[in-house]
Amino acid sequence: MDLIRFLLRKSWRLVLCSVVAGLVSGVAGAGLIAVIHRGMNETQVSSTLAWSFLVLALAVAACKALSEILLTRLGQSTISELRFQLSRRILDAPLSQLEQLGHHRLLAALSEDTDVIAQAYVQLPLIGINVATTIGCLAYLGWLSWPMLLLVLGCMALGASTFQLQERKAIRLFTRSRETSDALFRHFRSIMAGIKELKLHRERRHAFLTTLLHRTVKAYERDFVGGMTVYSLASSWGLFLFYAAIGVLLFLWPSWQPVSIDTVVGATLVLLYMMGPFSQIVELLPGVGRANVALNKIDALGLSLAASTPGQEADGRQAGTELDIRRWSRLDLIGITHHHAPEGDERPFCIGPIDLTFRPGEVTFLVGGNGSGKTTLALLLLGLYQQESGSILLDGVPIDDANRDTYRQLFSTVFCDFHLFDSLLGLDQANLDGVARVYLERLQLESKVRIEGGLFSTQALSQGQRKRLALLTAYVEDRPFYLFDEWAADQDPLFRKVFYTELLPDLKARGKAVLVITHDDRYFSMADRCLRMDFGRLVECREQDGAAGANGGLSAPSRVAGAGK
Numbered sequence: 001m002d003l004i005r006f007l008l009r010k011s012w013r014l015v016l017c018s019v020v021a022g023l024v025s026g027v028a029g030a031g032l033i034a035v036i037h038r039g040m041n042e043t044q045v046s047s048t049l050a051w052s053f054l055v056l057a058l059a060v061a062a063c064k065a066l067s068e069i070l071l072t073r074l075g076q077s078t079i080s081e082l083r084f085q086l087s088r089r090i091l092d093a094p095l096s097q098l099e100q101l102g103h104h105r106l107l108a109a110l111s112e113d114t115d116v117i118a119q120a121y122v123q124l125p126l127i128g129i130n131v132a133t134t135i136g137c138l139a140y141l142g143w144l145s146w147p148m149l150l151l152v153l154g155c156m157a158l159g160a161s162t163f164q165l166q167e168r169k170a171i172r173l174f175t176r177s178r179e180t181s182d183a184l185f186r187h188f189r190s191i192m193a194g195i196k197e198l199k200l201h202r203e204r205r206h207a208f209l210t211t212l213l214h215r216t217v218k219a220y221e222r223d224f225v226g227g228m229t230v231y232s233l234a235s236s237w238g239l240f241l242f243y244a245a246i247g248v249l250l251f252l253w254p255s256w257q258p259v260s261i262d263t264v265v266g267a268t269l270v271l272l273y274m275m276g277p278f279s280q281i282v283e284l285l286p287g288v289g290r291a292n293v294a295l296n297k298i299d300a301l302g303l304s305l306a307a308s309t310p311g312q313e314a315d316g317r318q319a320g321t322e323l324d325i326r327r328w329s330r331l332d333l334i335g336i337t338h339h340h341a342p343e344g345d346e347r348p349f350c351i352g353p354i355d356l357t358f359r360p361g362e363v364t365f366l367v368g369g370n371g372s373g374k375t376t377l378a379l380l381l382l383g384l385y386q387q388e389s390g391s392i393l394l395d396g397v398p399i400d401d402a403n404r405d406t407y408r409q410l411f412s413t414v415f416c417d418f419h420l421f422d423s424l425l426g427l428d429q430a431n432l433d434g435v436a437r438v439y440l441e442r443l444q445l446e447s448k449v450r451i452e453g454g455l456f457s458t459q460a461l462s463q464g465q466r467k468r469l470a471l472l473t474a475y476v477e478d479r480p481f482y483l484f485d486e487w488a489a490d491q492d493p494l495f496r497k498v499f500y501t502e503l504l505p506d507l508k509a510r511g512k513a514v515l516v517i518t519h520d521d522r523y524f525s526m527a528d529r530c531l532r533m534d535f536g537r538l539v540e541c542r543e544q545d546g547a548a549g550a551n552g553g554l555s556a557p558s559r560v561a562g563a564g565k
């Protein structure tokens with residue numbers, strides 16, 4: 001309901017206009033039936049009646065068209081709003097929460113759930129209009145004969161109660177099919193990401209298609225068809241009750257009590273007319289049921305659209321920050337701990353407690369075996385993971401929910417699994433192209449890529465070249481703290497040398513703090529200090545790690561906790 005309130009706040013004018021247009025159309029339709037009924041009974045048709053007929057017919061057609069046009073606009077604007085808001089909620093949500101959910105669930109929510117919710121939301125005015133039309137018809141029926149009204153109301157109550165019993169089953173099936181569509185999106189992602197592996201291995205491709213995908217697709221089909229079948233049966237039962245009421249009125253009622261043929265014809269006309277809006281309501285109900293399932297799903301993902309993130313302003317900036325990220329002098333990690341939620345029976349991976357200090361103009365190498373926790377520490381430092389205990393202080397100011405987003409603006413990064421946007425997005429400094437072209441030459445990409453209006457001419461590059469382009473983006477960002485997660489791993493020996501012996505010293509000379517996660521022991525001497533991760537703990541670099549300060553001496557932090565202090 002929060003979501004409905006949220007949507008109504010955004011688009012109440014469109015909803016109101018379409019409801020009014022629909023109501024006028026519905027009421028005019030009921031009036032048209034009354035006029036037709038009177039016309040059938042009059043031997044000499046009056047001109048007033050004829051004009052009423054014309055005006056009402058025009059009103060019905062015009063308002064129906066207007067209502068439909070407005071509803072289409074409402075539908076598209078609702079989908080846009082939902083996609084925008086949900087994307088925003090995803091960007092606001094903690095990284096660890098998103099990692100636990102997985103990309104496939106987020107994609108399913110962004111595409112399937114937004115569609116289903118928007119379609120149902122658009123149907124709400126239609127349901128309102130049809131209910132209003134039905135009430136108008138019932139009022140006319142009551143005016144013709146209240147016992148007949150009671151009969152029809154009885155049939156409707158019977159239909160509604162049986163429908164409610166059946167609907168629970170339909171919702172259960174829709175919920176199951178929605179869960180299956182998460183798995184379906186995971187398979188779609190596997191197709192995209194694993195296309196080369198699937199093409200190369202016939203048996204794997206066959207197993208993927210016939211076992212995984214086919215089973216999931218069929219499970220989705222079965223549950224979805226099951227849910228829709230329940231609704232179809234319920235709607236047919238409702239339709240039958242309508243015909244039953246007409247049958248009783250036409251064939252049984254006159255034999256029970258005296259009634260004029262005129263009343264019977266009028267009541268039959270009303271019931272036949274009511275069948276239109278009634279059928280529409282019943283057809284709309286499965287969509288409403290699926291929207292409920294989609295709403296619950298979005299809530300279950302922890303991405304409720306109605307909620308807002310504490311400290312987050314509407315424009316994405318944060319209130320109440322005391323950080324000056326351009327003029328910082330020390331960054332302290334004090335007693336930081338974190339653990340990854342284990343999958344199944346695995347033991348959780350714990351990191352920390354970690355004490356560490358960074359200063360501008362200092363190049364730090366972070367080494368350690370695979371899975372030792374280097375990237376996890378980097379993500380904690382960047383404020384992308386939230387520590388479970390301990391604190392991060394920038395010039396003595398603790399980082400919290402209110403200033404974390406501002407704190408993150410301290411860093412430029414190239415992650416191991418970096419993403420390259422197709423332009424220098426969000427960078428609108430003067431002479432952006434000129435600045436970028438200087439780095440393009442420096443990174444030896446000028447013969448491969450052109451930059452026009454901040455847009456890269458191509459991304460069809462080798463992995464190493466794409467990583468250089470990501471480095472270019474980081475350079476242009478010109479932020480105070482650089483973090484590279486195994487950046488040099490994809491580079492040829494020549495460019496690896498350029499990175500360690502030219503680019504890093506250049507960043508240092510510009511007063512940047514640099515943290516390099518690396519396995520390149522040949523270049524450890526380029527670091528001011530070298531830290532080692534070992535099973536989630538930060539330990540001193542051993543002499544055999546080869547860590548030597550840039551000025552030639554072994555950096556060997558005397559106490560890792562106080563490194564840099």
Ligand SMILES: Nc1ncnc2c1ncn2[C@@H]1O[C@H](COP(=O)(O)OP(=O)(O)OP(=O)(O)O)[C@@H](O)[C@H]1O
Nearest residue numbers: 099340341349368369370371372373374375376377
């Ligand atoms: N999102 C996650 N959820 C659960 N466990 C995770 C997650 N990310 C990492 N881990 C676990 O945490 C441990 C440390 O991972 P991390 O990526 O920090 O290591 P790393 O030192 O950077 O390794 P590598 O050198 O291979 O990149 C690993 O055992 C890994 O299984």
